[in-house]
Amino acid sequence: MPADRFSLLRRWEGLILILLVAVTTWASLGVDGFANSSNVSFLLLDVTEIALMALTMTLVIVAAEIDLSVASTLGLSCAVLGWLWNAGLPIEAIMPICLVAGALCGALNGFLVTRLGLPSLAVTIGTFALYRGLAYVILGDQAVADLPPAYTSLATATLGPIPVVTLLVAVLAVLFVVILHATALGRAIVALGSNEEAAYFAGIRVKRIRFWLFVASGAMAALASLVFTFRYASARADNGGGLELAVIAAVLLGGVSIFGGRGTLPGVLAAVLLLGVVRNALILADVANEVLNFVTGLLLVASVLAPNLGAVWRRRTSPPLEGSLEGKSAL
Amino acid sequence: MADSPPPVLALREVSKSFGAVRALREVSLSLIAGEALALAGENGAGKSTLVKILSGVHRPDAGRLLLDGEPVEFHGPADAQAAGVAVIYQEPTLFPDLTVAENIFMGRQPRGRLGRIDRRAMRAQAAALFTRLGVPLDPEQPARGLSIADQQLVEIAKALSRDARVLIMDEPTAALSGNEVTRLFGVARSLREQGCAVLFISHRLDEIFDLCQRVTTLRDGGHVADDRIADIIPDDLVRRMVGRELGALFPKQDAVPGEVALQVRRLTREGVFTDVSFEVRRGEIVALAGLVGAGRSEVARAVFGVDRWDAGSVQVGGRALRPGSPAASMALGLALVPEDRRQQGLVMELSIERNIALAGLAEVRHGPLISRAAERVRAADWAQRLQLRHRSLADAVDVLSGGNQQKVVLAKWLARQPSVLIVDEPTRGIDVATKAEVHRLLSELAVGGIAVLMISSELPEVLGMADRVLVMREGRLVAEIPRGTATEETVMAAATGIGGGGA
Ligand SMILES: Nc1ncnc2c1ncn2[C@@H]1O[C@H](COP(=O)(O)OP(=O)(O)OP(=O)(O)O)[C@@H](O)[C@H]1O
Numbered sequence: 001m002p003a004d005r006f007s008l009l010r011r012w013e014g015l016i017l018i019l020l021v022a023v024t025t026w027a028s029l030g031v032d033g034f035a036n037s038s039n040v041s042f043l044l045l046d047v048t049e050i051a052l053m054a055l056t057m058t059l060v061i062v063a064a065e066i067d068l069s070v071a072s073t074l075g076l077s078c079a080v081l082g083w084l085w086n087a088g089l090p091i092e093a094i095m096p097i098c099l100v101a102g103a104l105c106g107a108l109n110g111f112l113v114t115r116l117g118l119p120s121l122a123v124t125i126g127t128f129a130l131y132r133g134l135a136y137v138i139l140g141d142q143a144v145a146d147l148p149p150a151y152t153s154l155a156t157a158t159l160g161p162i163p164v165v166t167l168l169v170a171v172l173a174v175l176f177v178v179i180l181h182a183t184a185l186g187r188a189i190v191a192l193g194s195n196e197e198a199a200y201f202a203g204i205r206v207k208r209i210r211f212w213l214f215v216a217s218g219a220m221a222a223l224a225s226l227v228f229t230f231r232y233a234s235a236r237a238d239n240g241g242g243l244e245l246a247v248i249a250a251v252l253l254g255g256v257s258i259f260g261g262r263g264t265l266p267g268v269l270a271a272v273l274l275l276g277v278v279r280n281a282l283i284l285a286d287v288a289n290e291v292l293n294f295v296t297g298l299l300l301v302a303s304v305l306a307p308n309l310g311a312v313w314r315r316r317t318s319p320p321l322e323g324s325l326e327g328k329s330a331l
Numbered sequence: 332m333a334d335s336p337p338p339v340l341a342l343r344e345v346s347k348s349f350g351a352v353r354a355l356r357e358v359s360l361s362l363i364a365g366e367a368l369a370l371a372g373e374n375g376a377g378k379s380t381l382v383k384i385l386s387g388v389h390r391p392d393a394g395r396l397l398l399d400g401e402p403v404e405f406h407g408p409a410d411a412q413a414a415g416v417a418v419i420y421q422e423p424t425l426f427p428d429l430t431v432a433e434n435i436f437m438g439r440q441p442r443g444r445l446g447r448i449d450r451r452a453m454r455a456q457a458a459a460l461f462t463r464l465g466v467p468l469d470p471e472q473p474a475r476g477l478s479i480a481d482q483q484l485v486e487i488a489k490a491l492s493r494d495a496r497v498l499i500m501d502e503p504t505a506a507l508s509g510n511e512v513t514r515l516f517g518v519a520r521s522l523r524e525q526g527c528a529v530l531f532i533s534h535r536l537d538e539i540f541d542l543c544q545r546v547t548t549l550r551d552g553g554h555v556a557d558d559r560i561a562d563i564i565p566d567d568l569v570r571r572m573v574g575r576e577l578g579a580l581f582p583k584q585d586a587v588p589g590e591v592a593l594q595v596r597r598l599t600r601e602g603v604f605t606d607v608s609f610e611v612r613r614g615e616i617v618a619l620a621g622l623v624g625a626g627r628s629e630v631a632r633a634v635f636g637v638d639r640w641d642a643g644s645v646q647v648g649g650r651a652l653r654p655g656s657p658a659a660s661m662a663l664g665l666a667l668v669p670e671d672r673r674q675q676g677l678v679m680e681l682s683i684e685r686n687i688a689l690a691g692l693a694e695v696r697h698g699p700l701i702s703r704a705a706e707r708v709r710a711a712d713w714a715q716r717l718q719l720r721h722r723s724l725a726d727a728v729d730v731l732s733g734g735n736q737q738k739v740v741l742a743k744w745l746a747r748q749p750s751v752l753i754v755d756e757p758t759r760g761i762d763v764a765t766k767a768e769v770h771r772l773l774s775e776l777a778v779g780g781i782a783v784l785m786i787s788s789e790l791p792e793v794l795g796m797a798d799r800v801l802v803m804r805e806g807r808l809v810a811e812i813p814r815g816t817a818t819e820e821t822v823m824a825a826a827t828g829i830g831g832g833g834a
């Protein structure tokens with residue numbers, strides 16, 4: 001049984017990939033305006049922030065943690081950007097400051113989780129509100145829009161149909177795939193997400209890794225905030241509201257176990273695209289907004305249910321002989 | 332009685348496969364009221380699979396299950412329990428957030444007025460069970476954090492509390508020391524005399540000969556022999572299990588002790604162990620003996636850095652160890668094979684090769700990347716040396732039998748080539764033939780200059796392997812006995828604090 005757990009997983013990711021191809025084909029043939037290059041650029045641009053944050057979120061969830069504060073971190077970073085720009089700082093100085101601010105947000109999450117031993121769900125629900133609140137404190141209701149054109153146009157520039165920022169995503173995606181699937185760090189993340197105690201006994205620096213994952217998640221949210229701000233040429237405190245759910249949904253739809261220890265990045269990237277394509281195609285097909293939300297919601301529910309349903313089913317059918325001390329499976 | 336009533340529970344030509352692995356092939360076995368039957372076989376022979384068929388966990392692919400001579404089908408563990416079958420599984424499966432008493436009475440708690448759970452009755456009954464077993468466990472304690480031996484004792488209490496007609500015990504004694512085993516056998520005998528049928532599995536042959544009247548032997552999932560215990564000697568049983576003659580069981584080589592490799596000074600952890608000082612030299616095998624709960628594993632964990640300590644110091648190769656950091660300890664050449672393989676030793680979902688590589692990720696690297704080839708070579712090498720019974724090294728470890736999982740934990744740490752090796756119940760659940768192999772390996776490692784600290788509840792292992800025996804009692808080091816004078820009597824006397832005799 002456990003042997004085909006892996007093939008099931010592979011099948012799941014395969015399924016997402018097939019679904020992606022199928023939906024894309026269907027949209028190209030059946031939806032007017034889908035398969036032209038400006039729409040493709042738009043679609044790719046539209047998923048940039050989600051894709052970026054999904055990279056770090058995947059590592060975080062594989063490590064059996066979660067970060068609900070990413071979109072708020074993004075908003076805070078936008079606010080910092082707008083504020084400093086208003087104050088007259090050069091944009092080249094502001095960008096690194098934003099990244100540091102994002103990293104600090106992540107560091108606070110990481111500190112609360114690893115040093116104080118609080119569950120990340122609770123911690124990041126708290127900082128979800130905290131960082132967004134801070135963003136409003138910093139920037140209020142203003143929209144800072146007079147951003148340097150060199151950057152705003154770069155953020156939407158394309159090479160053929162491919163946006164420049166998509167190349168950034170691609171480079172980072174390759175980097176993260178390598179990290180998770182081919183380095184000692186990746187092995188350690190998977191191991192500690194699956195059985196923290198055994199990982200600790202094996203000399204893996206469990207807390208340190210978790211801490212830095214949160215830092216990376218925060219910094220990545222800040223990077224996403226730069227893309228977001230320049231893309232819309234508008235820095236606002238409410239930028240990216242609700243994006244955390246889209247990110248987490250994509251990660252789960254991509255086959256990452258919410259319990260940690262399992263998941264692959266190619267699956268997640270396929271899921272990010274799948275959600276983007278479905279949304280884009282439905283908008284083009286003039287589907288009413290309510291239906292659109294319903295369909296996306298349905299996909300999200302399916303995404304959370306399907307991969308984990310298998311696990312629950314297995315747990316139900318096989319008695320609690322194996323590993324019930326892990327706590328996760330003990331009812 | 333003389334007309335031999337039908338067996339209480341029996342298997343007739345039962346087969347069971349897991350994918351390509353044929354775990355059982357047409358195996359028959361009879362459990363008779365008032366009799367204890369041993370089930371013998373090497374790691375992966377199919378014993379636990381057979382147990383899981385008797386307990387309704389697995390359904391046989393072919394063959395029949397007979398209850399009082401009538402064919403019966405168990406659709407799940409609940410059916411087997413209803414038929415009076417109580418099982419102690421090889422791997423304890425407690426709910427960590429419930430108390431010990433709640434675990435014992437899970438699903439059938441004593442009820443008070445208005446159907447409310449009568450906690451006081453539950454606690455009293457649990458306490459009575461522990462008294463009967465002679466173990467000082469607190470029923471109100473949460474199950475989380477119990478040592479593997481204590482977990483096993485809770486499982487035993489759980490099974491005993493069921494008033495079963497059939498009591499099945501899959502390696503219940505693997506982590507227990509002599510005292511607890513004696514008590515357990517006392518209880519098992521009285522149950523048997525009251526007409527209970529007992530099935531007992533153990534890799535400690537003396538226990539089989541002590542408790543059982545008959546023995547059924549499996550090899551490679553097939554039925555090999557049925558014997559009356561009175562008719563055979565241990566060597567016969569080994570031959571049936573292994574299919575060949577086995578050499579000496581404890582081929583301990585003498586090594587000349589070198590300089591001090593591990594030095595522990597006045598180590599104290601409040602309420603756990605106090606003022607523990609000892610040293611282990613290169614080339615030495617030092618055993619840490621004592622009863623379950625004496626604090627042996629706790630000392631090992633603190634030395635390795637998994638737990639913190641309150642006072643004292645540890646030096647490895649003359650260098651002070653940073654407390655509370657396994658990674659720092661490993662950098663100084665320390666390794667710990669932990670007692671609880673499923674929780675502390677293995678990541679069950681990961682493959683065999685990845686588990687073996689996990690403690691030495693830096694050693695299977697090629698530049699910044701993990702080299703799958705290096706990882707596989709490392710795993711294949713140790714799988715072969717430890718006679719791991721597996722299909723593919725890419726299989727998840729949770730499909731392996733208990734003993735084979737233990738070998739993976741050993742491989743994981745031996746592959747690091749440590750300079751100081753701490754092993755906590757290294758052969759827990761490992762069969763006779765491989766046990767001899769593990770002992771030979773440890774002995775070789777010592778001769779090669781490694782310092783070995785061995786915790787074992789199995790006295791023959793302690794006496795056969797150790798150059799010196801340190802004995803702990805209630806968190807203190809109470810005796811140091813050199814190989815020459817270490818005997819069952821001297822060690823047990825020190826461990827129990829009762830002059831002479833003991834268990
Ligand atoms: N769920 C499973 N999936 C695949 N193979 C399994 C599964 N359970 C057991 N096996 C295989 O069946 C065989 C018999 O395993 P079993 O656990 O019955 O051995 P055992 O005799 O109890 O060994 P040990 O003495 O090590 O406990 C082994 O080869 C094992 O790998």
Ligand SMILES: [Mg+2]
Pocket residue numbers: 378379380421501732733734
């Ligand atoms: Mg077994």
